[in-house]
Amino acid sequence: MSIANQKGGVGKTTTAVNLGAALAAMGQRVCLIDLDSQRNLSHTVEVDGHGNRSIADLIYNHVSGIDYDPEQWLLHNEREHLDYVQASTMLATAPSILATSDNSSLVLSEILHSPVFAGYDYILIDCRPALDLLAVNALAASDAVVIPVEPESYAVDGLADLFASIERTRKTVNPQLRVNGILVTRADSRRKLTHQMITDLREVFGTQVYNTVIPYLADAAKAASEQHSAVTINGSRLGNAYLELAKEVVAR
Template sequence: MMTDRSEPDAGARGVKPRILVLANQKGGVGKTTTAINLGTALAAIGEKVLIVDLDPQGNASTGLGIDRKSREVSTYHVLAGEASIAESITETVVPGLYVAPSTLDLLGIELEIANERDRAHRLRIAIQGLMAEKVIDPFTYVLIDCPPSLNLLTINALTAADAVLVPLQCEFFALEGLSQLLKTVEQVRSALNPELTIHGVVLTMFDPRNNLSGQVVADVREFMGDKVYETMIPRNVRVSEAPSHGKPVLLYDIKCTGSQAYLRLASEIIQRERSLRAA
């Protein structure tokens, strides 16, 4: 569970974490991999990060070494109103990185809360409760990993978030999937969360030897402009291997191209945050 450090409390510092949701209704785009490794990279450069695993498959939790048997309190219990998010938070092997783990129980949560008036706001309420607690050394970033579908879990994440980070695979149908997601974001902004913005699009599984990858990069940059991060995540076997060892790639092989790309992405996100605050 969470551990405190001897720093001023959250109330005294007035710290509000930036809440970023990693969303794409298409599977296999590197969404969970990005959540794990971006969270690790942010923690490595001094941020305190919470990953909220909202995918019933629980791959973000597994990829951070959280055994399924130890997930006694999960995001299912949080959304069902049976536990606070603080009760679910578990330490990872990465200093400064924590996870609210997921279990397969989440598969049934949509039916359980479908008739509740606050069904789309359950996660936002839970995170607000966490921020209201007097916690030493509060979180500076909350990353929410969504399932690869636009269901009530994803709507909860979008309603709770400040901004959306979109992992986009360098493949033929990338822009089609992006257009669908942008429509959903606009709908959530109109009906549930008027402050929601697109933080950025991160291009994943980039292969410089593949002409199609280069064309997709050009098309996405033309469509989304400066919303596309400069950093691209390359295809890298070490990134693919790391989850089977229950480790982020930065712990598995810090020197590989994938690890270095995620460190650059973390730095770029922090730089973008500074620019937003200064604007």
């Protein structure tokens, strides 16, 4: 599953980490892929002592025909009960590297469909805020997309380009790709605009919008700074919201 939106600051990484932790808490075997050179996901879940191998190295090795064992790139976070592949700043050059491949849209798909990744129930890909070749690779490798959006006035219009990219990917390289759901994030229930925009999103996208709404809470920043998910905080409203979201994701 790709966690995707070309707009930054909508809660993609928060969703990837907390949805992953919530799915793991439900007994699912989960792997997170950090596909953003800013490394926010990696910073949140990384464990001291882990090596320097990143998804950028996997992409480079695959495109260059260098032998590699993907299992050596898998890291484990015991607290969250999940595995992850970290990012590096070298991901910024990944689109240029991918462009040299004959199957430039399918490199990540070929990597993630290796036997090493077959045992996971969910692989969540935290995409960077762009609709470039790296994003196309994420969509091509995915069965479904989770789309976080903020309840702001531009939210509906801003989804048009992403839906167009999803449709192009479906038509060209991945006919199985579908939208699992649109997730309203960072929702401040005290604002009248928040309620209006959620209503607008539901009118336009119907049941594609999850019933779960992620509230705007300090828990997100606190948990990230302390390098864990909100799901691990007892009584966290944010953590509980992502546990409810995980149920919806599984049901879909």
